Amino acid sequence: MKERDSIWKSIDWFTILIYLCLLAMGWMSVCGASYDFGDVDFLSFSSRAGKQLVWMLCSFGIAFIILMLDNDLYRVFAYLIYTGLILLLIVTIFVAPDTKGSRSWLIFGPVSLQPAEFAKFATALCLAKFMGSYNFVLRQWKNAVRVAAIILLPFVLIVMQKETGSALVYTAFLLVLYREGMPGFVLYSAVCAVLFFVVGIKFGDIPLGEVSASTGRFSVLLMIIIFTAFLVWNYTQQWKPTRNILVVAVVVLLVAYIVSKYIFAFELIWAVLGLCGLTVIYLTAISLVKNKSVYFLVSLFTIGSVVFLYSCDYFFNDVLKDYQRERIKVTLGMEEDRAGTGYNVNQSMIAIGSGGLTGKGFLNGTQTKLKYVPEQDTDFIFCTIGEEQGFLGSSFVLLMFLTLILRLVYVAERQPSAFGRVYGYSVLSILLFHLFINVGMVTGLTPVIGIPLPFFSYGGSSLWGFTILLFIFLRIDASRKRHANLR
DSSP: OHHHHHHHHHSOHHHHHHHHHHHHHHHHHHHHHHOOTTOOOTTOTTSHHHHHHHHHHHHHHHHHHHHHSOTHHHHHTHHHHHHHHHHHHHHHHHHSOOBTTBOOOEEETTEEEOHHHHHHHHHHHHHHHHHTSTTOOTTSHHHHHHHHHHHHHHHHHHHHTTOHHHHHGGGGHHHHHHHTTOOHHHHHHHHHHHHHHHHHHHTTTSBOTTSSOBHHHHHHHHHHHHHHHHHHHHHHOOHHHHHHHHHHHHHHHHHHHHHHHHTOOOOHHHHHHHHHHHHHHHHHHHHHHHTOHHHHHHHHHHHHHHHHHHHHHHIIIIISOHHHHHHHHHHTTSOOOTTTTTHHHHHHHHHHHHTTTTOSOTTOOHHHHTTOSTTTTTTTHHHHHHHHHHHHHHHHHHHHHHHHHHHHHHHHHTOSSHHHHHHHHHHHHHHHHHHHHHHHHHTTSSOOOOOOOTTTSSOHHHHHHHHHHHHHHHHHHHTHHHHHHHO
């Protein structure tokens, strides 16, 4: 009994208050998005708002049960929970009906559940237990491979369910790995990969001036050389090799441009590709002469970047589906399809823009009431906030999310165990990814990949999944003093 009392005293009530505020604002947004003129019976279980209220009440019950369970259960059964969810994901691939092109929903009478939403907390628990084990070091190859396997397994299974958007959420775990000692080189490479993909695809078919070359490929190959030089300087603090790479690049490209324009035409791509090859040979030679592996590792970055660039075309044209390619093209400004692929985003931006500074008021939005915005109470619910509450209301919602994220960082850092810290960073990373991508796709900044806004989007699976994810962490945090005393 005393232990239960101490839990209620040590629980982070500030985070729970933020959670309740977000739920309340989310329910009001669902009311606004699903409202039909003249219909104000929001409590009816036949309405979307009424159903969402049921999900919310169930979430309170789930949260209470989680807080009542012993904290050690989550650590002891972490692997078992992860295994159970993996098996459920496998079963879902074969038994789930086709719903809007995906097989990710299990039907239990009147209730539909999406196992992918619950696999997030299971993966976070498994990752926390493995990385929280005694003498764990992420930089050891065997540990890095096992961590990658824990994350990639649900990722692959969810992709097989044709839920690419939900699968991409698992890239958020990179932030957790970076906090726990993953080399910055990996995160740097990931950022470079995104940049190379965007530039290579967006400008791939644009000719480079009067010379025969693709602006996209030329720009990316040039960036690879520049980023390679930066890595050399960052990891060696040696100006000479950095200078040699940059000077040779400038001279060779200048000569190649003059020859191509005034003597005989050829693609400048070959010149910059040759420069990448020379850079690799140069760095490998330095590595052998000075017996320093860092130069060789940087050369691997150069090789990998070139291979990645030329694999982007195959991935974009032969792997992605037509609608996925169209969404990326519209997002990157390569095409403008206001009536087709870009319709959702265009209508969403109109709704947000029409809200102005203070919004049209609760239930007074015209774009959302007339159903111009598809999926306006699920993936595109943020446009309802923008239209009804305006810039100020939208900013307040984002400020609440920012407060939650910063609070989770604080709570994660005060954990006495690696298990609690890793799980805490997993929670905030997943929430941050959902927030960034959802708001980004509604405002046209990121491709539409169909993931919910935490605590706002209509649906029981996402709400329950986020509630379980958050309250397991709050339960772990509530026992931090007891665990600290045992250390």
